[in-house]
Amino acid sequence: MRKLAQHTQEATVEIQDMITQLQQSAQKAVGLMDRSVTEASAGVDSVSQAGGELEQIVTQIQSLNDMNFQIASSAEQQASVAGEMNQNLTNVKDLVQASVTVASELHETAEMVEQSAQSLKDKIDAFKV
DSSP: OHHHHHHHHHHHHHHHHHHHHHHHHHHHHHHHHHHHHHHHHHHHHHHHHHHHHHHHHHHHHHHHHHHHHHHHHHHHHHHHHHHHHHHHHHHHHHHHHHHHHHHHHHHHHHHHHHHHHHHHHHHHHHHOO
8 A cells, every 4th residue: 555655646746747847838838929929019010110101102102293293294384385485486587577578678669769759859950940
């Protein structure tokens, strides 16, 4: 009976050691799980922050696209205005050339009228005694 009691005592100590080891392992596992939860939470926060920053980048890119569109529209309007100004300057040049031609013709006509007047005066003076 002593042997049985001793054997039972040894088995109990061995079971107690196994339970202690299982508890220690379970505590380590709980600690690792807590750490994993903390790190996962930090990872979720980082991903959330990165998502917010990406949204800001997308907003800024959209703003740049809008500015580029406005610049392109302004450049197109300026090109149109420059074309109109070019046409207006061409029209002014044509009018100036036409005015010069008319002025030249008027000058020639005035000279002819002056010559005719002088000729007429000379003829009238020929009749005067």
